[in-house]
Amino acid sequence: MNHPFSFELVYQSKKSRARVGRIHTPHGIIETPNFVPVGTNGSLKAIDSAYTDQMDIQLMFCNTYHLMLHPGSDLVKKAGGLHTFMNRTRPLITDSGGFQVFSLMYGSLHQELKSKGTKQHDNAVLKINEEGVLFRSYRDGSPILLTPESSVQAQKDLGADIIIPLDELPPYHVDQKKLKASFDRTHRWEKRSLDEHMRNEQNQTMYAVIHGGVDQELRKKSCEILSNEPFGGFAIGGSLGKTHSEMFTMLTDLMPHLPTDRPNHLLGIGDLGSIEPAIKLGIDTLDSSHPTKCARHGMLFTSKGMIKILNAQYKEQFEPLDPTCSCYTCKHYTIAYLRHLFKAHELTAYTLASIHNVHFMMNLMANYRQSILDGNL
């Protein structure tokens, strides 16, 4: 069988590890480097799927944890898979559900970093052992066992183009012994996930998740272990460090150890300040809900910096957010009108702001690709 996935290196920068590539998938091509908006529930927040196709969003990230709990991966399968269910014609990536389950235990990453490792006591996670993790559904309280096999099975029901093996997310605040134990278990889980995936490949590819926290040796070892397996690509996960500087130190060490013949993905990072340095280190794709979350809070990206639209200074700005922007919002509406919609709590505000910020990201990434091709990055 002709494998429906391949990574095509278009151009390797001579100035940095930055590269332009194309990931071929059954639902079309993802040009890299690219930004991957997050549509947790099978819907990019405030923008409908058919419109996201028009916006040239080449890869969208959906969360298996949420879709498992509602509407259920079995229902999505009955609908014909996630692409059909949400009416998306272009590539999708799903995660394993593990990140959300472990976040239930430790709180959000941000909370955990601030908490110095204190566990949240909401009892959502009932048990973690070699088999997997048992947690309570936030919807109906029923216990759900997430194992490497059940996560892959759910992701096969969903049918995204790229899927992710179940990993254990160790907290940032953990001693070396526990980190190593978690590290070993994660790699056993990833192998079980890959085996489950290979039993029925079904037009999907699986990216390994590189672990090891901020420990240089563990990250290197993770690259060695996982690059010897037939994963379709590599996601960089686990604790990425407490600060941007820590993350970029880790990435600088790590990236040379990743095979360059397969694509890579940086999990959960997409703030504007991180993108260019990540690209220079050779990151192909990265996902984040940052642009859509900012949009809903009235923080709008422009070529001249961030606009906080509720600020009084924008009250009488009868021009588009960004005169250089070709998005639907900038073509039709002024800053003053958008500000009014935000002040009046009109739902349209969130849609128009989200369209603008996501368009900004798509455009930014296209510019970075061109910049690399032009030899400027």
Added chain:
Amino acid sequence: MNHPFSFELVYQSKKSRARVGRIHTPHGIIETPNFVPVGTNGSLKAIDSAYTDQMDIQLMFCNTYHLMLHPGSDLVKKAGGLHTFMNRTRPLITDSGGFQVFSLMYGSLHQELKSKGTKQHDNAVLKINEEGVLFRSYRDGSPILLTPESSVQAQKDLGADIIIPLDELPPYHVDQKKLKASFDRTHRWEKRSLDEHMRNEQNQTMYAVIHGGVDQELRKKSCEILSNEPFGGFAIGGSLGKTHSEMFTMLTDLMPHLPTDRPNHLLGIGDLGSIEPAIKLGIDTLDSSHPTKCARHGMLFTSKGMIKILNAQYKEQFEPLDPTCSCYTCKHYTIAYLRHLFKAHELTAYTLASIHNVHFMMNLMANYRQSILDGNL
């Protein structure tokens, strides 16, 4: 000067008072009978203005009260008027603000009908006298005087095609003497509004508001007084009765007293059950937030009746809401997916549902127009 407004009678039914017409305005034609969606803050809830143009929404209703308080009619004027501010190319109608101010005093119409006339004591309305009504802004507590002249001035700043004179809204539970006093004042206020309007006509037309509650003689007298003035049309306002049956008894008596050479509008009525009887009585346009409000609550109109999308029976309905519907929502999404979006509280749910319900209304009215032309109504 060639008057930019005219009412063209296309066809008068021989079976009822139903008629097909065209209202010519500076922003295009309104085919009647037609439904007028309500975009209170200069935005139809959950649907952006440029898209409402595409949906063939021929007339949209905006509320002067809300726009006066935010962003302010002066700001809208600076923006170039409401059409430019909200980016709407087609006709707009604004009310006087009176309805909302009096609602502050008596609570919503529904509350008032149930309350047997007890006033709400939130002190938002400070004083009513011959000059006008003094109320407190809900935004900053500042006192605002709304007079016939200031309401018309605000509506001139907004620049809608059709504007409404300030009227006093008497509560339903009022004795005959007070009703008569309110009736007389309302007609004095309407005359002052018209005079203010005529001083600077500015490409707008003003509809009178027929008053008289459910008192047959007062309604008749209101028609006589107001049809002798050069109003561009007639809105039917005031207390429309406690029940649908009371309203239709009142309308049946009233409609023959309205001049047929000018258009009329039924204020604030748009539930599905009222539309056909209203059309048969000769109503040309009617406005309501009912279809968009229903949409946001997951109540969706179809040719086979209402769908309450949260009901479990729709969980696995992998087909459009209405197979006969040509709206964006039905062309792209299934009932099961919409239900999922509602359950997941995704903002897109409200947009897609609103597009569907409003499209349904536009289509329903087009069918009624055809039905009248075909001699079936």
